Amino acid sequence: MGVKCRNCPIRKLPLFDPMTSDEVEFMEHFKVGELSISPGAPILSEGGNTPQIYTALSGMGLRYKLLEDGRRQVISLVLPGDFIGLQAGVMNQMTHSVEATTSMRLCVFDRSELWNLFRTQPERAFDLTWLAANEERFLGEALAALGQRDAYELLAWALARIWRKLEALQMTNGDTTSLPYRQQDLADAMGLSLVHTNKTLAKLRAARLAIWADGKLTVPDIEELEEAGLCRDTPLGSRPLI
Amino acid sequence: MGVKCRNCPIRKLPLFDPMTSDEVEFMEHFKVGELSISPGAPILSEGGNTPQIYTALSGMGLRYKLLEDGRRQVISLVLPGDFIGLQAGVMNQMTHSVEATTSMRLCVFDRSELWNLFRTQPERAFDLTWLAANEERFLGEALAALGQRDAYELLAWALARIWRKLEALQMTNGDTTSLPYRQQDLADAMGLSLVHTNKTLAKLRAARLAIWADGKLTVPDIEELEEAGLCRDTPLGSRPLI
DNA sequence: TTCTCCGCATTAAACTACGACATAGCTGGA
DNA sequence: TCCAGCTATGTCGTAGTTTAATGCGGAGAA
Numbered sequence: 001m002g003v004k005c006r007n008c009p010i011r012k013l014p015l016f017d018p019m020t021s022d023e024v025e026f027m028e029h030f031k032v033g034e035l036s037i038s039p040g041a042p043i044l045s046e047g048g049n050t051p052q053i054y055t056a057l058s059g060m061g062l063r064y065k066l067l068e069d070g071r072r073q074v075i076s077l078v079l080p081g082d083f084i085g086l087q088a089g090v091m092n093q094m095t096h097s098v099e100a101t102t103s104m105r106l107c108v109f110d111r112s113e114l115w116n117l118f119r120t121q122p123e124r125a126f127d128l129t130w131l132a133a134n135e136e137r138f139l140g141e142a143l144a145a146l147g148q149r150d151a152y153e154l155l156a157w158a159l160a161r162i163w164r165k166l167e168a169l170q171m172t173n174g175d176t177t178s179l180p181y182r183q184q185d186l187a188d189a190m191g192l193s194l195v196h197t198n199k200t201l202a203k204l205r206a207a208r209l210a211i212w213a214d215g216k217l218t219v220p221d222i223e224e225l226e227e228a229g230l231c232r233d234t235p236l237g238s239r240p241l242i
Numbered sequence: 243m244g245v246k247c248r249n250c251p252i253r254k255l256p257l258f259d260p261m262t263s264d265e266v267e268f269m270e271h272f273k274v275g276e277l278s279i280s281p282g283a284p285i286l287s288e289g290g291n292t293p294q295i296y297t298a299l300s301g302m303g304l305r306y307k308l309l310e311d312g313r314r315q316v317i318s319l320v321l322p323g324d325f326i327g328l329q330a331g332v333m334n335q336m337t338h339s340v341e342a343t344t345s346m347r348l349c350v351f352d353r354s355e356l357w358n359l360f361r362t363q364p365e366r367a368f369d370l371t372w373l374a375a376n377e378e379r380f381l382g383e384a385l386a387a388l389g390q391r392d393a394y395e396l397l398a399w400a401l402a403r404i405w406r407k408l409e410a411l412q413m414t415n416g417d418t419t420s421l422p423y424r425q426q427d428l429a430d431a432m433g434l435s436l437v438h439t440n441k442t443l444a445k446l447r448a449a450r451l452a453i454w455a456d457g458k459l460t461v462p463d464i465e466e467l468e469e470a471g472l473c474r475d476t477p478l479g480s481r482p483l484i
Numbered sequence: 485t486t487c488t489c490c491g492c493a494t495t496a497a498a499c500t501a502c503g504a505c506a507t508a509g510c511t512g513g514a
Numbered sequence: 515t516c517c518a519g520c521t522a523t524g525t526c527g528t529a530g531t532t533t534a535a536t537g538c539g540g541a542g543a544a
Binding site: 393434 | 504
């Protein structure tokens with residue numbers, strides 16, 4: 001898996017920014033070990049304790065939250081370079097669950113050490129805090145910002161976004177990429193029913209905008225796809241200066 | 243307006259926490275003046291520059307964002323104690339607009355001074371950053387967290403939440419409170435059409451859960467109202483420790 | 485190998501919530 | 515008195531949900 005992030009990347013918002021070498025080095029300082037996770041296994045559970053935080057070195061997963069009525073809200077995908085467990089609360093309690101959808105390798109940090117950041121590197125501390133606050137954000141949220149769209153545009157937007165993300169991580173191969181998520185995952189992320197998601201994906205497929213099959217995503221023409229989703233990203237991810 | 247916050251309150255997340263006296267004193271240091279705003283007047287505009295930030299001392303307003311298609315997304319209410327303009331970006335550019343819906347009194351701070359926080363008071367800096375990141379959040383966002391519900395539960399939840407907020411600020415009077423927002427504002431906040439919002443409010447009124455009329459909100463039985471909205475707040479607002 | 489089970493994708497039919505449009509009443513201000 | 519802004523209510527079309535049934539490939543057991 002030809003991922004750029006070697007060991008302990010901080011990926012700033014917007015999530016596509018690569019990490020500078022001294023940032024990598026800086027994070028090395030906090031590293032306490034590595035961890036392997038098998039596909040389908042939970043990494044962190046809502047309400048659980050996390051004295052440590054992780055970054056994904058390889059593999060994919062997703063953040064989600066179980067709702068009272070039994071539905072599941074997917075918050076975001078977990079890709080190599082992402083933090084996991086950063087935003088756990090006062091008692092280190094997680095506010096959502098994280099699960100691997102492929103086998104994953106994780107890099108482990110000691111959470112308490114991170115407080116040093118605030119003393120030694122205020123600007124980086126700002127980045128981290130901001131990242132933590134935003135980690136909780138929903139994929140669908142930014143969509144709300146853009147105004148409610150119908151399922152067609154919603155999914156076009158989501159696929160285009162995922163594609164761009166993977167592209168930035170050099171995880172695409174020509175116009176195809178491997179993407180171990182089920183249609184149910186996508187549906188949960190967008191707040192649509194599985195059935196309707198399926199039908200809408202069929203429409204996208206018929207329009208030859210995005211072919212989602214067999215755990216693979218093929219995007220013949222990304223620009224066209226982005227246009228179909230009116231892909232105007234909100235400045236939500238833009239980095240503020242307080 | 244019997245608000246607790248005297249001059250320059252930092253209200254931590256969750257937003258109901260009162261400010262300690264030394265925090266008040268601390269913020270006094272940054273204060274550079276006061277400002278009066280008349281009802282309906284804009285305070286900050288999206289894209290505009292803000293060399294300063296404000297806190298609301300009295301009055302109410304709302305944060306919103308204009309969408310490309312002309313609709314308006316209300317982000318959140320501005321109540322006494324809230325920060326305004328905290329999260330403006332790199333060039334001090336606002337990412338959304340803020341408008342007063344009553345006459346307001348604002349306390350003015352110098353933005354650049356705030357960077358000192360990161361050097362002198364790391365923990366408070368954390369609070370501030372967190373607050374800034376969350377200021378952008380949409381009201382409807384937390385709703386998405388609970389899972390999309392129908393308009394009825396959506397509005398029940400929103401009204402209950404507003405009520406609790408005002409209650410904490412001691413801005414309620416028995417089971418009635420003054421609330422200078424239009425139905426259009428509520429609709430924009432919840433992402434519903436004005437017409438449907440109106441009809442749904444009628445249903446809530448018929449059920450004697452919430453009476454919204456003449457700029458006043460009456461809540462005969464808050465517990466019942468909360469239940470109607472399945473009002474289980476997400477821990478979204480809970481303060482994390484990284 | 486073949487049978488069976490199970491998770492996932494697919495498609496169809498009935499139902500529902502919401503938006504669009506239309507119309508009317510109510511109030512305060514010029 | 516008229517007009518503008520807000521509230522209120524009815525009808526109708528449609529996007530999306532729900533339910534249910536079918537198909538299909540992979541894993542495990544005989």
